[in-house]
Amino acid sequence: xxxxxxxxxxxxxxxxxxxxxxxxxxxGRPLQPLYTREDLADFDPDAGLGLPGDYPYTRGVHPSMYxxxxxxxxxxxxxxxxxxxxxxxxxxxxxxQTGLSVAFDNPTLYGLDSDHxxxxxxxxxTGVAVDTLADMERLFAGIPLDRxxxxxxxxxxxxxxxxxxxxNAEKRGIPFAKLRGTLxxxxxxxxxxxxxxxxxPEPHLRLITDLMAxxxxxVPQWNxxxxxxxxxxxxxxxxxxxxxxxxxxxxxxVEHALAAGLDIEDFAPxxxxxxxxxxxxxxxxxxxRAARRIWARAMREKYKAKNPRSWLCRFHVQTAGCSLxxxxxxxxIVRTALEALAGVLGGCQSLHTNSMDEALALPSEKAVEIAxxxxxxxxxxxxxxxxxxxxxxxxxxxKLTNGLEEEAERYFRKIDxxxxxxxxxxxxxxxxxxxxxxxxYQMALSRKKKxxxxxxDFVNPGQTLEIPLLEIDExxxxxxxxxxxxxxxxxxxxxxxxxLEALKRAAAGGRNxxxxxxxxxxxxxxxxxMSDELTAVFGKYREQPFY
Amino acid sequence: xxERKIKVIIAKPGLDGHDRGAKVIARAxxxxxxxxxxxxxxxxPEAVVRAAVEEDADVIGLSILSGAHMTNFRKVRExxxxxxxxxxxxxxxxxxxxxxxxxxxxxxxxxxxxxxxxLQEIVEYIRRNARRESA
Numbered sequence: 001x002x003x004x005x006x007x008x009x010x011x012x013x014x015x016x017x018x019x020x021x022x023x024x025x026x027x028g029r030p031l032q033p034l035y036t037r038e039d040l041a042d043f044d045p046d047a048g049l050g051l052p053g054d055y056p057y058t059r060g061v062h063p064s065m066y067x068x069x070x071x072x073x074x075x076x077x078x079x080x081x082x083x084x085x086x087x088x089x090x091x092x093x094x095x096x097q098t099g100l101s102v103a104f105d106n107p108t109l110y111g112l113d114s115d116h117x118x119x120x121x122x123x124x125x126t127g128v129a130v131d132t133l134a135d136m137e138r139l140f141a142g143i144p145l146d147r148x149x150x151x152x153x154x155x156x157x158x159x160x161x162x163x164x165x166x167x168n169a170e171k172r173g174i175p176f177a178k179l180r181g182t183l184x185x186x187x188x189x190x191x192x193x194x195x196x197x198x199x200x201p202e203p204h205l206r207l208i209t210d211l212m213a214x215x216x217x218x219v220p221q222w223n224x225x226x227x228x229x230x231x232x233x234x235x236x237x238x239x240x241x242x243x244x245x246x247x248x249x250x251x252x253x254v255e256h257a258l259a260a261g262l263d264i265e266d267f268a269p270x271x272x273x274x275x276x277x278x279x280x281x282x283x284x285x286x287x288x289r290a291a292r293r294i295w296a297r298a299m300r301e302k303y304k305a306k307n308p309r310s311w312l313c314r315f316h317v318q319t320a321g322c323s324l325x326x327x328x329x330x331x332x333i334v335r336t337a338l339e340a341l342a343g344v345l346g347g348c349q350s351l352h353t354n355s356m357d358e359a360l361a362l363p364s365e366k367a368v369e370i371a372x373x374x375x376x377x378x379x380x381x382x383x384x385x386x387x388x389x390x391x392x393x394x395x396x397x398x399k400l401t402n403g404l405e406e407e408a409e410r411y412f413r414k415i416d417x418x419x420x421x422x423x424x425x426x427x428x429x430x431x432x433x434x435x436x437x438x439x440x441y442q443m444a445l446s447r448k449k450k451x452x453x454x455x456x457d458f459v460n461p462g463q464t465l466e467i468p469l470l471e472i473d474e475x476x477x478x479x480x481x482x483x484x485x486x487x488x489x490x491x492x493x494x495x496x497x498x499x500l501e502a503l504k505r506a507a508a509g510g511r512n513x514x515x516x517x518x519x520x521x522x523x524x525x526x527x528x529x530m531s532d533e534l535t536a537v538f539g540k541y542r543e544q545p546f547y
Numbered sequence: 548x549x550e551r552k553i554k555v556i557i558a559k560p561g562l563d564g565h566d567r568g569a570k571v572i573a574r575a576x577x578x579x580x581x582x583x584x585x586x587x588x589x590x591x592p593e594a595v596v597r598a599a600v601e602e603d604a605d606v607i608g609l610s611i612l613s614g615a616h617m618t619n620f621r622k623v624r625e626x627x628x629x630x631x632x633x634x635x636x637x638x639x640x641x642x643x644x645x646x647x648x649x650x651x652x653x654x655x656x657x658x659x660x661x662x663x664x665x666l667q668e669i670v671e672y673i674r675r676n677a678r679r680e681s682a
Contacts (some may be wrong), residue, residue, distance in 0.1 A: 093557030106562035106613050119590070122562055193586050195564030236567045326661050359662050360644065435570045442571050447667045455663035465645060472614065545587030547570040
């Protein structure tokens with residue numbers, strides 16, 4: 001294709017009359033009407049793409065990708081009491097799900113017991129309540145933890161929830177070496193977006209480093225952290241911000257672990273990532289491809305990791321909850337299918353598909369079954385899993401991948417100028433960037449520059465909701481509090497006190513906190529008791545409200 | 548005589564960290580010429596009403612996506628009445644099922660908003676209903 005023929009096409013394009021529409025991406029990225037070879041004139045595919053399983057992994061982390069192993073179908077689930085959630089897990093495994101993913105309720109996410117005043121009305125509402133080892137025992141009763149991998153979305157109190165998980169495995173005679181799964185354990189994105197923290201950043205970062213060191217020695221198959229862009233995106237960021245802020249958080253964890261004296265090859269292979277898959281199909285695919293390339297280059301060139309396993313950006317994808325609507329909820333099935341397909345074409349290692357009732361309630365059994373079936377259709381019917389990185393080499397996809405990488409690099413420089421990730425959090429930099437993007441998108445919807453079907457156009461007036469919703473009974477809170485009181489009255493309270501004293505000494509000193517946390521978990525010390533003991537040493541974090 | 552700006556308290560009660568909606572609304576209300584006091588996260592009903600008294604606010608807006616809306620709206624309403632703010636507008640938004648909206652109306656929370664509601668409509672609702680009886 002010559003330059004002249006391009007110019008001739010451009011002329012005909014401009015003369016042909018265009019729709020009155022906004023042709024930017026959902027992130028507001030300007031887009032050309034067409035991408036050609038000229039857009040990749042300076043691009044070297046050998047250096048920029050490589051082959052699947054080869055540096056810089058743009059085309060995928062494994063040589064065989066989905067021909068070797070399909071992504072793990074992992075629906076995030078948790079509600080009410082541990083017994084109710086256990087029932088949902090058995091239902092999902094029976095329907096062909098291949099891994100578990102635990103959603104905890106708000107009090108648990110903040111490290112509070114179910115009887116804490118601040119959590120009144122929230123026990124079991126948006127996830128399962130876990131107060132002690134006794135709840136962990138109920139949650140996983142009858143589930144083969146040495147065969148099913150378990151992901152846990154827990155951050156601020158991740159180390160003590162994990163201690164309860166390990167104590168439960170120990171009690172059941174399952175060796176730690178056989179446990180597979182992931183802790184989200186990503187506190188930086190909590191300060192940036194999700195807002196569930198306990199202490200200031202430094203003690204939380206120490207706990208994360210302690211957990212990495214402990215797992216490297218004792219729980220070698222465990223992914224110690226899932227560095228998450230999902231919540232950053234849900235809070236309203238653009239695709240480029242999600243990519244940049246997530247990877248910047250990742251670099252921050254690497255630097256902390258190195259500063260604590262850990263060997264990069266011991267912890268880097270257990271780092272994993274978690275991205276959102278939003279509505280703008282191609283932009284999402286490009287974002288995921290760019291993430292692999294940026295991470296691999298940084299780990300190899302900047303942090304000097306030698307083992308290729310330390311270079312891999314392996315990630316989970318969840319479709320975008322914020323893209324789903326309360327209006328005409330059934331059409332969310334279609335949105336989710338497109339987003340899930342983008343996740344697969346982006347090369348994810350595991351996937352959660354949201355249920356159609358996402359904007360209304362926790363998923364009903366019917367809704368979650370359709371969401372899981374959506375993944376099965378992509379895997380077994382669509383043909384998408386037959387060929388590795390099928391969009392690789394597309395002028396548009398490669399140009400977008402390059403563009404997202406450049407945008408991320410600009411943000412990395414900005415964050416460095418501000419003094420690093422922790423400093424940028426304290427300055428409210430990420431929070432303001434995200435709020436601005438969220439507001440601009442909302443205004444674009446309001447002005448009908450962007451569309452949301454069934455919301456700002458194609459509305460069904462006077463529609464009443466016709467799908468059944470899951471309700472969490474108010475009795476859950478009473479039952480959970482009663483169970484907690486019983487557990488506390490039946491344990492050895494002298495042993496509890498000793499465990500907590502040892503924990504406090506370790507926190508005030510510099511020793512790894514995992515062994516004393518594990519000892520507390522074994523003695524049925526509650527989540528809130530461990531939080532309080534650590535808070536006495538580490539202090540509390542308070543956010544300046546920015547908007 | 549300069550017209551007094553409508554003053555709105557926006558808060559996230561309880562443990563819910565989903566603050567995107569609250570912040571977008573706060574910004575839209577400021578753009579519409581209102582005065583906004585955004586209290587931020589982890590607010591207790593007591594702290595919200597205390598702030599409303601101190602600020603002499605016309606409107607309290609609660610953002611709740613955690614399912615704890617009945618508990619929090621009920622408590623804030625009770626405290627408002629006790630503090631002599633019974634004539635001020637209490638509204639809010641989040642993930643609030645339709646059948647709970649009827650129950651909220653019985654508490655005097657006539658309207659709450661959800662995902663997808665138009666910003667302009669929310670601004671107009673607050674403008675129309677922010678008048679207090681004693682003013």
